Amino acid sequence: QLDSRFAPFYHGVASGDPMADRVIIWTRVTTSLPGTATVNWEMATDTAMSNVVATGTALTSDTLDYTVKVDVTGLQPGTWYYYRFERNGRYSLTGRTFTAPDGTGVDSLRFGVVSCSNYPAGYFNAYGQLAQRNDLHAVLHLGDYIYENEDGSGDRAHEPNHEILVLEDYRMRHSQYKLDENLRCLHQMYPFITIWDDHESTNDSYQDGAENHQPLTEGDWETRKNIARRVYFEW
Numbered sequence: 001q002l003d004s005r006f007a008p009f010y011h012g013v014a015s016g017d018p019m020a021d022r023v024i025i026w027t028r029v030t031t032s033l034p035g036t037a038t039v040n041w042e043m044a045t046d047t048a049m050s051n052v053v054a055t056g057t058a059l060t061s062d063t064l065d066y067t068v069k070v071d072v073t074g075l076q077p078g079t080w081y082y083y084r085f086e087r088n089g090r091y092s093l094t095g096r097t098f099t100a101p102d103g104t105g106v107d108s109l110r111f112g113v114v115s116c117s118n119y120p121a122g123y124f125n126a127y128g129q130l131a132q133r134n135d136l137h138a139v140l141h142l143g144d145y146i147y148e149n150e151d152g153s154g155d156r157a158h159e160p161n162h163e164i165l166v167l168e169d170y171r172m173r174h175s176q177y178k179l180d181e182n183l184r185c186l187h188q189m190y191p192f193i194t195i196w197d198d199h200e201s202t203n204d205s206y207q208d209g210a211e212n213h214q215p216l217t218e219g220d221w222e223t224r225k226n227i228a229r230r231v232y233f234e235w
Contacts, residue, residue, distance in 0.1 A: 002030070002179070009085060009092035011178040014187035016194065018138060020077035020102040023191055027085045027092050028178070028235075029066045036061040039068050043075075043083040047094065053081070065171050067234045077102035093184075097191045098137050110135055112190070115142035115197070119177055120152025128182035131189045139190045143197025145232075146177050148212070163202075165218055167227050174235035201228035 002010045007030070014026040029037045036059055043054040053075070058068045068085065075081065078101035085092040101109070112130040130139065152158045159176045160169055177183060198204055201224065204211035209221050218224065 006093065008087060008090060011175065012184035012188055013083070013085065013092050013095035015083070015095055015097035015191040018098060018100045018191045018193075020100045021075050022071055022073040023075065023081070023097050023099055025070050025072055025083050025085075025095065025097065027068050028175075029060060029068065029087055031066060034062065037066055037087065040086045041068075041070055041072075041083065042086075043072055043081050045079070045081060047082055049082060049084065049094065065231070065234050075099050078106060093188050095188050109137045112136050112139040112186075113142065114139060116144040117177070117183075118144070118147045118151070118199075119180070120147075120156045120158055123156070124180050124182040126182075127180070127186040131182065131185040136190055139186060139192050141192055141194040143195055144199040145194065145196070146173050147199045148173070148202045148228075149199075163212075165224060167231065170227055170231040171234070174231055178235065196232060200232050201225055 006012065009027050010030050011028045016024050016026070025041065025043070027039070029039055031037055039058045039060065041056055041058060042049060042052050044050065044052045054072050056070065058070050060066050060068050072083070077099055079099050081097050081099070082094055083097065084094045112133070114126060114130070117124060130136065147158070148164050150158055150162045158173065160172050164170050164173050198210070202210045202212040205213070205225070213221050213224060215221060
């Protein structure tokens with residue numbers, strides 16, 4: 001269910017793949033208008049967003065499912081930054097991110113490590129617990145960020161309520177996961193470093209097929225795999 005407080009950035013914000021001088025920031029615009037959408041962004045060194053160090057404008061469209069991804073450069077290593085997006089006078093949540101150290105004067109880093117987050121299998125309390133900590137530098141997600149199956153009932157049923165196969169299915173599933181309050185909060189607090197496993201496409205997938213893909217009833221495997229990859233990078 002969409003929370004009007006976050007409109008039009010219902011899915012919150014995220015950051016990831018930090019390097020010493022840059023980090024990727026992400027959001028999604030929810031709009032009923034076809035075509036393109038323009039989004040402004042800014043990054044600062046303080047929560048009040050008064051010491052802005054980088055700004056810009058990003059263009060998205062239905063070909064990207066209205067997701068926005070910006071590679072913000074020219075940053076300082078080992079530094080906390082705060083960022084947000086704006087469209088038509090409405091602001092996103094303010095996200096927090098951290099650039100990678102450059103190797104000098106650093107003797108340790110602390111990561112949260114997560115994997116196998118099956119939406120119908122239970123609430124995402126672990127994400128919420130990590131979001132409440134203030135001693136991490138990034139979150140490592142080891143894969144199975146989504147699950148492709150149709151499992152679940154009640155308020156944790158998968159959307160769509162069938163195994164995902166086509167572009168619209170994969171986009172809807174990623175959207176559902178990103179709307180989870182605990183996951184949205186963790187993305188807001190820390191940059192993610194992610195890798196996919198198999199359920200981002202389908203169970204026990206490999207180069208030429210998957211245990212949970214039947215070509216006779218579910219079509220060409222390369223087509224499905226490419227759709228899964230495309231949506232993964234969008235979201």
